[in-house]
Amino acid sequence: MTDKDEFLHTSNRYYGEIKPENLLFNANLQEFASKVDYICSLETGGKINPLEAYEQIKTLWEKLDYSKKQLNIGKNLFDSEDGSSEEEA
Secondary structure, three states: OOHHHHHOOOOOOOEEEEEEEHHHHHHHHHHHOOOOOHHHHHHHHHOOOOOHHHHHHHHHHHHHHHHHEEEOOOOOOEEOOOOOOHOOO
């Protein structure tokens, strides 16, 4: 990897169900994890205080949660492909 951004912001391969919303949420989740790692490192190294680290992580979590809701991730877990509920069968 010659590009430093690629090196610093690695991305893992996605093995889940291939749908646009799943791929987008996975990218958001990986970005969240990467940023939390940086924040934890800064706090551990004494560059930011624990409260600041907490607030930054809380803000990132709220953005991830908003993304999840906008993409309808986790909704209709028991619905089949044709829209009917599996419990009705």
